[in-house]
Amino acid sequence: MTWIPATDAERGEMLAAIGVRSIDELFATIPEHLRLRKWQVPPGRSQMAVQRILAETAARNDTGTLSFVGGGYYDHHIPAAVDALASRSEFLTAYTPYQPECAQGTLQAVYEYQSAVCRLTDLECANASLYDGGTAVFEATTMAVRQTRRTRIVCHESLNPLYRRMLATHTANLELDIVDSEPASLDGAACVIVQNPSFLGTVRDFSDLAERCHAAGALLVVSFYPVSLGLLKTPGAMGADIAIAEGQSLGLPLSFGGPYLGIMAARQKLIRKMPGRIAAATQDAEGRRGFVLTLQAREQHIRREKATSNICSNEAHCALRALIHLCLLGREGLREVAVQCHAKAEYLKGRLIEGAAGIQLLNDGPTFNEFAVRLPADAESVVERLLDRGIHPGLPLAPLGAGERTDLLVAVTEKHTREDLDTLTEALEQALCN
Amino acid sequence: MQLIFETSRPGRRGVRLDPLDVPEATLPAEFCREDAPNLPEVGELDVVRHFTRLSARNFGVDSHFYPLGSCTMKYNPKLADAISALPGLAGLHPHLSSSPVYHGCIQGALEIVYETEHLLAEIAGMREVSLQPIAGAHGELTGALLIAAYHRAKGNKKDTIIIPDSAHGTNPASATIAGFKVVQAPSGADGTIRLDAFKNVMNDSVAGVMLTCPNTHGLFEPDVHKIADLAHEADALLYYDGANLNAIIGQSRPGDLGFDVMHFNLHKTFATPHGMGGPGSGPVGVGERLAPFLPGPRVTRTEVGFGLEMPPQSIGKIAAFFGNFLVAARAYAYLLCQGDEGLKNVARYAVLNANYILARLKDAYDPAYDTTCMHECVFTATRQAKAGVRAIDIAKALLDRGFHAPTIYFPLTVKESIMIEPTETESKQTLDAFCDAMRAIAQAAQDDPESLHAAPQTTPVGRLDEVRAARELDCGCL
Numbered sequence: 049m050t051w052i053p054a055t056d057a058e059r060g061e062m063l064a065a066i067g068v069r070s071i072d073e074l075f076a077t078i079p080e081h082l083r084l085r086k087w088q089v090p091p092g093r094s095q096m097a098v099q100r101i102l103a104e105t106a107a108r109n110d111t112g113t114l115s116f117v118g119g120g121y122y123d124h125h126i127p128a129a130v131d132a133l134a135s136r137s138e139f140l141t142a143y144t145p146y147q148p149e150c151a152q153g154t155l156q157a158v159y160e161y162q163s164a165v166c167r168l169t170d171l172e173c174a175n176a177s178l179y180d181g182g183t184a185v186f187e188a189t190t191m192a193v194r195q196t197r198r199t200r201i202v203c204h205e206s207l208n209p210l211y212r213r214m215l216a217t218h219t220a221n222l223e224l225d226i227v228d229s230e231p232a233s234l235d236g237a238a239c240v241i242v243q244n245p246s247f248l249g250t251v252r253d254f255s256d257l258a259e260r261c262h263a264a265g266a267l268l269v270v271s272f273y274p275v276s277l278g279l280l281k282t283p284g285a286m287g288a289d290i291a292i293a294e295g296q297s298l299g300l301p302l303s304f305g306g307p308y309l310g311i312m313a314a315r316q317k318l319i320r321k322m323p324g325r326i327a328a329a330t331q332d333a334e335g336r337r338g339f340v341l342t343l344q345a346r347e348q349h350i351r352r353e354k355a356t357s358n359i360c361s362n363e364a365h366c367a368l369r370a371l372i373h374l375c376l377l378g379r380e381g382l383r384e385v386a387v388q389c390h391a392k393a394e395y396l397k398g399r400l401i402e403g404a405a406g407i408q409l410l411n412d413g414p415t416f417n418e419f420a421v422r423l424p425a426d427a428e429s430v431v432e433r434l435l436d437r438g439i440h441p442g443l444p445l446a447p448l449g450a451g452e453r454t455d456l457l458v459a460v461t462e463k464h465t466r467e468d469l470d471t472l473t474e475a476l477e478q479a480l481c482n
Numbered sequence: 483m484q485l486i487f488e489t490s491r492p493g494r495r496g497v498r499l500d501p502l503d504v505p506e507a508t509l510p511a512e513f514c515r516e517d518a519p520n521l522p523e524v525g526e527l528d529v530v531r532h533f534t535r536l537s538a539r540n541f542g543v544d545s546h547f548y549p550l551g552s553c554t555m556k557y558n559p560k561l562a563d564a565i566s567a568l569p570g571l572a573g574l575h576p577h578l579s580s581s582p583v584y585h586g587c588i589q590g591a592l593e594i595v596y597e598t599e600h601l602l603a604e605i606a607g608m609r610e611v612s613l614q615p616i617a618g619a620h621g622e623l624t625g626a627l628l629i630a631a632y633h634r635a636k637g638n639k640k641d642t643i644i645i646p647d648s649a650h651g652t653n654p655a656s657a658t659i660a661g662f663k664v665v666q667a668p669s670g671a672d673g674t675i676r677l678d679a680f681k682n683v684m685n686d687s688v689a690g691v692m693l694t695c696p697n698t699h700g701l702f703e704p705d706v707h708k709i710a711d712l713a714h715e716a717d718a719l720l721y722y723d724g725a726n727l728n729a730i731i732g733q734s735r736p737g738d739l740g741f742d743v744m745h746f747n748l749h750k751t752f753a754t755p756h757g758m759g760g761p762g763s764g765p766v767g768v769g770e771r772l773a774p775f776l777p778g779p780r781v782t783r784t785e786v787g788f789g790l791e792m793p794p795q796s797i798g799k800i801a802a803f804f805g806n807f808l809v810a811a812r813a814y815a816y817l818l819c820q821g822d823e824g825l826k827n828v829a830r831y832a833v834l835n836a837n838y839i840l841a842r843l844k845d846a847y848d849p850a851y852d853t854t855c856m857h858e859c860v861f862t863a864t865r866q867a868k869a870g871v872r873a874i875d876i877a878k879a880l881l882d883r884g885f886h887a888p889t890i891y892f893p894l895t896v897k898e899s900i901m902i903e904p905t906e907t908e909s910k911q912t913l914d915a916f917c918d919a920m921r922a923i924a925q926a927a928q929d930d931p932e933s934l935h936a937a938p939q940t941t942p943v944g945r946l947d948e949v950r951a952a953r954e955l956d957c958g959c960l
């Protein structure tokens with residue numbers, strides 16, 4: 049029996065102690081006609097067989113030998129120590145730190161994670177954690193609605209279209225008024241949600257918008273790209289009230305969409321409106337520093353239908369990975385990663401638009417590590433031609449409703465070498481000129 | 483222990499990159515941060531030692547018996563760790579699903595999504611499953627949104643969801659966040675829903691009913707099919723909170739019990755690790771009525787391979803892609819290993835182990851309900867509380883004896899509740915050692931209550947001052 053240690057003799061002893069003759073008797077409370085009659089579940093397999101089956105299945109995916117696909121999720125280098133440390137089973141097989149004395153490892157890591165997020169964003173408090181970058185937009189929205197008691201939400205064009213669609217799904221049954229372009233007046237708005245860099249890669253400074261929001265009594269919500277904050281102006285410095293992010297770029301593999309990490313930080317005055325777990329420092333009777341979950345009266349297990357959110361299980365282990373990753377890179381390391389991402393993207397951008405193939409930039413304005421181009425041909429057919437060489441040249445924008453059939457979003461990270469960038473340039477030119 | 487920030491030294495570096503091999507580029511200063519982010523400046527060994535030491539300050543399933551009720555802290559097979567690290571899965575970009583031109587690159591991943599969804603549907607007697615919801619509570623929210631979409635499509639004006647008082651806090655929170663009013667159905671003295679009380683709250687405004695079965699008292703709801711009939715007569719839908727599926731997997735299926743929609747907790751029943759609080763995964767299953775509304779895109783299978791399709795009536799996107807895919811891949815590996823017989827034994831031995839604990843402890847602690855239980859047993863420490871020893875004291879005393887504590891003070895319907903869920907993966911030796919410790923604590927509650935107030939003494943810190951934490955609100959070193 050897989051992973052069940054009981055021997056026949058032990059089962060007999062246990063049944064005798066309980067005072068029944070068979071395990072089936074213990075299921076007598078389930079009415080007979082509601083018991084399982086048959087199901088189509090295949091017989092069990094050995095671990096060896098399952099490992100082989102899944103290795104073969106995984107090998108039927110093609111991660112590409114050279115990829116420039118981004119769109120909010122990026123292939124950054126993950127130092128080996130992240131895996132080595134995070135895979136310690138004292139972290140992996142623990143649960144929510146309901147008993148703080150035997151979960152100080154978890155709680156101190158959470159406190160340090162919150163500290164790192166605040167330092168990264170220049171905001172005053174952070175939770176640990178939300179599900180991902182998309183649900184973080186929804187959580188920030190309901191937080192702004194609770195804080196302002198208003199129902200109009202303004203979504204800026206910079207926002208990832210997937211996040212926008214997730215917001216629509218999550219709020220379908222709420223009476224909110226979600227608008228997609230900035231109205232003439234922000235009066236009556238609960239919040240404006242922007243993203244920096246934008247989904248198409250453009251970098252902006254939203255300080256003016258923050259002022260306009262505050263003048264109208266609305267909150268500014270900034271969705272940021274964590275790695276970019278090694279270089280870019282922070283949400284806090286722009287005057288954001290709530291900053292949210294997809295934390296994947298901080299030490300999490302691409303994983304075909306998850307598990308990822310929803311980051312949220314905010315102004316201190318909003319902490320009681322924040323969803324999710326928050327750790328705080330305190331002491332025991334002997335004055336030793338320790339950490340506990342705090343402000344739990346916000347949460348569903350205490351407040352039930354009046355809670356700030358329904359979140360219970362979160363992405364704590366992903367937050368640990370992000371923390372370890374940030375510590376390994378450190379102050380200078382994160383800046384270096386960001387500087388290299390930017391410089392390499394600028395190099396590629398220059399080579400692509402200076403070439404003879406007629407590739408144009410979709411937007412002017414500064415970009416960080418990603419930019420959108422308009423090709424002189426259908427983007428998907430160009431991608432198809434490069435796939436044979438193992439190159440994933442970027443993300444066609446039309447299927448996402450974020451561009452024309454000719455438009456492609458190209459992302460660069462510190463992992464790309466100059467040679468990689470030249471290879472893409474040449475491959476694209478070849479595909480376009482033939 | 484020091485904070486990692488307190489070990490920082492200016493100029494120390496951890497991981498470095500190769501030198502930049504393209505020309506430097508500049509970004510106008512107005513778009514840049516003024517100073518590098520104030521992250522710790524530490525070496526790789528500093529980081530390794532720090533987190534290794536932190537890990538030693540935790541209890542986990544691998545190191546300690548962890549009978550946390552309602553959480554199903556079973557052993558997490560190492561095989562699943564190996565599967566989730568496969569480069570073809572961990573390295574796969576989710577946006578390859580966004581454009582058909584890349585769909586040839588994701589056939590293996592789509593197969594895993596497709597097969598896992600189909601296996602889960604079969605296990606629960608549901609018509610279809612979506613892996614999108616990221617945790618159990620996210621599955622509840624998805625379920626509530628599906629119920630809302632169903633009534634909207636039919637032109638029904640229904641705005642209320644009935645939830646028993648014994649339900650987990652996420653149930654009322656999820657229903658509210660989805661836009662519903664919540665009405666509570668009280669449990670009777672025997673710990674199950676009273677049919678007459680249920681009829682009192684059931685009316686035409688009820689859109690859905692959320693049940694946990696067995697409920698959080700560890701008891702199967704004997705009237706579940708009658709409740710299903712009553713709900714369906716009024717065109718209300720029945721939601722199954724799958725947190726307790728470990729009790730009935732392979733013995734009875736939510737779909738056959740009359741449920742229309744449910745979530746699974748892959749991090750409970752399907753043995754994926756809890757990771758200090760997450761990631762989990764909360765796939766949602768639906769019967770015929772709700773299948774057209776499932777989140778999309780859906781994975782479809784044709785002669786040429788797997789593809790994606792957005793159903794016309796879909797509620798849209800609950801996750802950006804396919805939810806916590808690597809968690810689902812772990813669960814899929816677990817399912818393939820267990821198979822038919824393995825899964826049937828999961829519930830059988832989970833229930834055997836819980837009843838064994840109940841039998842061994844019921845003279846030392848008062849069971850909340852005088853009957854056999856399913857996969858978890860609930861006690862009330864009121865007898866001990868009269869001697870001044872509360873559930874929390876018992877929990878802390880267990881830590882000193884080398885066990886993680888059970889869930890305490892939940893369910894809210896039981897005073898001084900102690901909720902013990904051993905799971906099927908624990909041996910009789912472990913259960914006996916735990917019961918011996920519990921009995922010794924009950925004895926100490928009579929003989930020397932003070933000793934229990936002083937617990938825990940073997941952990942890195944003693945009981946922590948939560949009032950001070952909430953007052954000072956030091957939630958980060960900035």
Ligand SMILES: Cc1ncc(COP(=O)(O)O)c(C=O)c1O
Pocket residue numbers: 359360361362552553617618619620649650652653694698723725726747762763764
């Ligand atoms: C009975 C019950 N329902 C729902 C949930 C919520 O599940 P999750 O934590 O995965 O969101 C839990 C989690 O502990 C639970 O015990």
